[in-house]
Amino acid sequence: MNKRITLKDIAVATGVHVSTVSRALDPKRETPLTDDVVLRIRETADRLGYRPNRIASSLRTQKTMTIGVMIPDITNMIFPPIVRGIESVLEPLGYASIIVNTDSQRGREQRLVEILQDRGVDGIIHTAVLLDDPTIVKAAEAGLPVVTLNRKIEGTRVPYIINDEAAGIEAAFSLLHDKGHRHIAHLAGPRNLSTGQLRLDAFRASAAIRGMNVENLTIVEAAQFDEVDGRRAAEEILIRDPGTTAILCANDRLALGAIDHFRTVGLRCPEDISVTGFNDMPFLNMIPPRLTTVRIQQFEAGAVAARHMASILSGHGEDVPIETILPVLLIERDSVAVPRQA
Amino acid sequence: MNKRITLKDIAVATGVHVSTVSRALDPKRETPLTDDVVLRIRETADRLGYRPNRIASSLRTQKTMTIGVMIPDITNMIFPPIVRGIESVLEPLGYASIIVNTDSQRGREQRLVEILQDRGVDGIIHTAVLLDDPTIVKAAEAGLPVVTLNRKIEGTRVPYIINDEAAGIEAAFSLLHDKGHRHIAHLAGPRNLSTGQLRLDAFRASAAIRGMNVENLTIVEAAQFDEVDGRRAAEEILIRDPGTTAILCANDRLALGAIDHFRTVGLRCPEDISVTGFNDMPFLNMIPPRLTTVRIQQFEAGAVAARHMASILSGHGEDVPIETILPVLLIERDSVAVPRQA
DNA sequence: TTGAAAGCGCTAACAG
DNA sequence: CTGTTAGCGCTTTCAA
DSSP states (O other): OOOOOOHHHHHHHHTSOHHHHHHHHOTTOOSOOOHHHHHHHHHHHHHHTOOOOHHHHHHHHSOOSEEEEEESOTTSTTHHHHHHHHHHHHGGGTOEEEEEEOTTOHHHHHHHHHHHHHTTOSEEEEEOOBSOOHHHHHHHHTTOOEEEESOOOTTSOOOEEEEOHHHHHHHHHHHHHHTTOOOEEEEEOOTTBHHHHHHHHHHHHHHHHTTOOGGGOOEEEOSSSSHHHHHHHHHHHHHHOTTOOEEEESSHHHHHHHHHHHHHTTOOTTTTOEEEOSBOOTTGGGSSSOOBEEEOOHHHHHHHHHHHHHHHHTTOGGGSOSEEEEOOEEEOOSSOOOOTTO | OOOOOOHHHHHHHHTSOHHHHHHHHOTTOOSOOOHHHHHHHHHHHHHHTOOOOHHHHHHHHSOOSEEEEEESOTTSTTHHHHHHHHHHHHGGGTOEEEEEEOTTOHHHHHHHHHHHHHTTOSEEEEEOOBSOOHHHHHHHHTTOOEEEESOOOTTSOOOEEEEOHHHHHHHHHHHHHHTTOOOEEEEEOOTTBHHHHHHHHHHHHHHHHTTOOGGGOOEEEOSSSSHHHHHHHHHHHHHHOTTOOEEEESSHHHHHHHHHHHHHTTOOTTTTOEEEOSBOOTTGGGSSSOOBEEEOOHHHHHHHHHHHHHHHHTTOGGGSOSEEEEOOEEEOOSSOOOOTTO
């Protein structure tokens, strides 16, 4: 590996001092320099193929131009778009990101925050799932710039971006209700995950404003956001209330599992029972019955988080709103119909 | 943000020299030290909450314990498992990774390699798609440790990991042929992508060994690995050879598109025409007709690449094989049947 | 407008 | 076994 060109090399080549070279190459230069000198330095820098050593620079300036991105699991389809949204704004600004997967494990989360801090990240964008991860809060309180996605951290000035979960659930509930459904069950997500809790609360609220007895609602909680638990919970719902005509599911995978269960017991969706999902994951429209669901803006959420982070890092932290709520969109497809004996 | 503890802080606290502290905290210590001193240092280090400054260390040692991971697009479902495979081995070893998306653009690729080098990555794991990306080859030749996935770089000592594409295509071809298909068309991927070319070559080879006239094969190339192009190419195949009874597709999305096109023209799969895919992407088994496809080992491919990289970085580069071919698995589902008038 | 010098925090060669 | 010293490459104050 050919030795890398350093400022010193350019200095000797042009016959000026390294500090002069440093100044000449600084894009937003403070000190005035002779145009001629600057030109000569720039020219030789290119000629020698100079590339600044970010490590050295980081050590000196205490800025790494790197941000940590914490997500539960990149393998979960909803996160890659978020990541790309983040990079779409951060990369042009010269930032790189280190992505870590927390697997929603508390201990791991803590270790990862430490790893990121050891590497001197300038900030962390944290996509939350667990409702309470003390680690990231502590880091934020210690002064590390933090922006969270999906999770409101009470009592701090940590900016958060969330999708309008409540509006999404309300839209789905409203659709179901308008079609005539009165026995609407909720297949809830894990209660310890923010989205699980939020959507459950929203479901109850939607029922309440329609004068339904919140105590009597059929609500079954899945342990995981996956098809297996969707099947299991759907079965449970049918046992608890055989009169259920529609199930509002906390996400698409649960809905898929539920529909699959119905198939095994001879119920058809939407003829016998209506189902709605949440997320609008890729390829969902190819799986019959095409699921009616709520689309959330993943890419945009990432982009907004990144923009906020960039603002903070450039010293304009006051300008960023603590709360950003992104609108969601109800996607009507084929999994909802009027109830059988309506 | 409370000032970070440095070696110096520990040194003054324990009354020894910083270098002694550095040595005491070095896990694989070369120089012998008094147990007592080591203990005292370790103890105060913990007490003060010391965390080594990797930046400073990197500047000194010229190792960042960071590797660059280049992929076309994290949003493409086949890459997240690869990334997790990589991290599953690298993270426990103390490496972090910077993931960049090339979008399969040549210019971007070059810029990204530079960015990674500026950040002093110890090596790059490069998941290729473009058949010829000169940039990464140059980097490798310049001495940067490189391991590639999906792409054999001729004439270098760059280790590469590939899935046994040829065996996968042969397995699919064989299945079709055994069912009695004699008019097997190939819906090929873009020829400038390694997988597109490899699978096309394998298709021709499979036809050849069965004595079929390679010149007469119906082969239509898609411009993109997506459903839209799958539909378009499927239409073209039917025009070119209406007698086609089976289509071997270069990947699942093309197959999905093809089947969708057949539906619009009133052909059923598999009754009227058989189709096979490649990759076995997530949720494929929920999309009817459940596609018969070839499963590749994504996670494992990433893990192997990472292991090779780790070996190289720890000075055992001679031990890593230049070529690693991972076995694939034919997954038989419902999209293949015996031909209509067989 | 430029040079000199110090130092970010750590490691490693060399003494002792 | 431990201290001294130098320096990785860069930025930034202070002088000139």
